[in-house]
Structures are given as structure tokens and as C-alpha cells.
Amino acid sequence: IPFNKEAGAQDWDCPEAFDMEKLVNTIRAMRGRIGQRSNMQGHNEDSIDKQCHYASQWANPPEDVDSVVSSDELEAMRQLILESLEISTVDEIPFSVILLDGILLFHDRIDGCAYPGAECDAGLFVFAQRHTLKQRREARTGYTTKEGIWEDPPEYFDSIVWPNFVKYHSKIIRKHPNVVGDTSGSQPDCKQKRQNDGIVVCSSDNSVQETLHACVKAIVEAQRYRK
Incomplete structure (x- = not known):
């Protein structure tokens, strides 16, 4: 894990702290497995679905999620x-969907560091205000890593997490300054906007329904572009 000399602590919030190459290879492998599944005959759907399901260790939906x-x-x-797809039933949907969730998926490209965003046909960048992110981060008690349990040291959010977020998402922030709370150059009447690289940017202040709509729309439009 890289060491941030200025903050005097390990830096778990930079692209180099993640095995991006392994992530990219995993995405490609999943695409291949889904392609194989679509061509398989007489297989056990349940066993295949379980094999292809990767759940986040942080997945903890609310009790009223349904x-x-x-x-x-x-x-x-x-x-x-x-x-949108000009079909009659869901059985006619001509593609499968892999949902990939995590930080730094759309980080600024860095020499020598794999870029998982290039493997995504569609991207949804959901941001929150700085004070919300800080509150969420500091409410966590620790993270399970290969080296054991990691707990953020004091002032970790202000010295590493937030500066890194701004540093490694400069391309998105330049186009959408409201991501960091700067509304001077943003369009207040635009709740979501697609970038040239297929990333849709929207705020977590939006309702669940609006975010769901943005996600579905991004996936459908990505399929159109692939035709």
C-alpha cells in the first residue's frame, strides 16, 4: 500500500492501492463466462448464476429495500x-448486465495503472457532498483487508480521502464542478448529464427513483451505441 509522506499514513484511497489489473481481468473473464452461458444447453441455471455472482462485503441493504x-x-x-429497445418482452433483451460498484472505477488515467472504466459500456458516477462523505467515512469502524483490519487514523478524511477524490477525478470535476460543491459553472436544471466517455453524473441527493431511472437509461443508451 502506498505511503503518503505528507499525511504520514498509508494511502488506501489512490488507484495504486488497488489491483486494477486484476479487476480489469476479472471483468473480462465475467464477460467470457456470460457469453459461454448463453451458448450452453441443458445446464443448471442456479449453479451458473451462483458462480457468476460477486457480492460486496459492504452490501447491507435496508430492511425495507423491497x-x-x-x-x-x-x-x-x-x-x-x-x-427503448423496441421489443415486446423481457425475454427478448439482447444482452446481459454486469453491475460493478466501487470507488476509483473512473479515476483519471495514470501511466502504468489499469483503467477499469475502459471495460464498462456505461458508467454512473453518483456523488455526494463533502460533509456527507466525511460523515459516512468516519462512521465506519474499519475495513477488512488482506493485512487485517484497517482503521482510518485521525484526520484521515481531510488529509487523504477528500484530496485524493479531487485529484483522481479532475476530469469529471472540470466538466461537473458541482461534484465538489462548486455551482458557479454547473447547470442547476440538469440533474444528470452524459460525458463523452459514456459516464452519467448525478447527485445522491436525487431520489432513489431518479437514480434508478438514470442507471436504466445509461444501460439502454449504451446498448444503442453498440449497435
Whole structure:
């Protein structure tokens, strides 16, 4: 893990702290496995699905997760997908979806460091305000790593986490200054906007329904671009 001399602590929030090359290879392997699955006959769907499922250790949905988005809203999303793809049933959807969640997926490109964003057909960059991120980070008690449990030292967010977020997402921030709370150059009437590289930027202040709509729309539009 890189050592930040200025902060006097290990730096777990930079691209070099992650095995980006392994992540890229894993994404490519998953694409291959899904392609093989679509060509397999007489296989056990349950066993294949379990093999292809990777769950985050932080996945801890709220108890009312099934009621956050109503059945009517889900049906509206389903109709949007069918109409956008010009098909009649979900069985006709011509692609599978791999959902990849994590920090630094769309970091500024660095020489010698693999870039997982290049493997994504669509990207959704959901940001939160600085005070919200700090509150969330400091509420965590620790992280499980190969080396054991890591706990942020005092002032870690201010000295490493936030500066790194700004440093390694400068390309996105230049186009969307409201990501760091600067509204002088942003468009207040635009809740989400697609970048040239296929990344949709939206705020976590939006409702769950709005974020879901942005995600679905990004996936559908990515499929259109691939045709």
C-alpha cells in the first residue's frame, strides 16, 4: 500500500492501492463466462448464476429495500426498457448486465495503472457532498483487508480521502464542478448529464427513483451505441 509522506499514513484511497489489473481481468473473464452461458444447453441455471455472482462485503441493504421502489415504478422502468429497445418482452433483451460498484472505477488515467472504466459500456458516477462523505467515512469502524483490519487514523478524511477524490477525478470535476460543491459553472436544471466517455453524473441527493431511472437509461443508451 502506498505511503503518503505528507499525511504520514498509508494511502488506501489512490488507484495504486488497488489491483486494477486484476479487476480489469476479472471483468473480462465475467464477460467470457456470460457469453459461454448463453451458448450452453441443458445446464443448471442456479449453479451458473451462483458462480457468476460477486457480492460486496459492504452490501447491507435496508430492511425495507423491497418497498423503496414501488411495483408501479418498476413496471414503468420495464416498459421504458421494452420501448427503448423496441421489443415486446423481457425475454427478448439482447444482452446481459454486469453491475460493478466501487470507488476509483473512473479515476483519471495514470501511466502504468489499469483503467477499469475502459471495460464498462456505461458508467454512473453518483456523488455526494463533502460533509456527507466525511460523515459516512468516519462512521465506519474499519475495513477488512488482506493485512487485517484497517482503521482510518485521525484526520484521515481531510488529509487523504477528500484530496485524493479531487485529484483522481479532475476530469469529471472540470466538466461537473458541482461534484465538489462548486455551482458557479454547473447547470442547476440538469440533474444528470452524459460525458463523452459514456459516464452519467448525478447527485445522491436525487431520489432513489431518479437514480434508478438514470442507471436504466445509461444501460439502454449504451446498448444503442453498440449497435
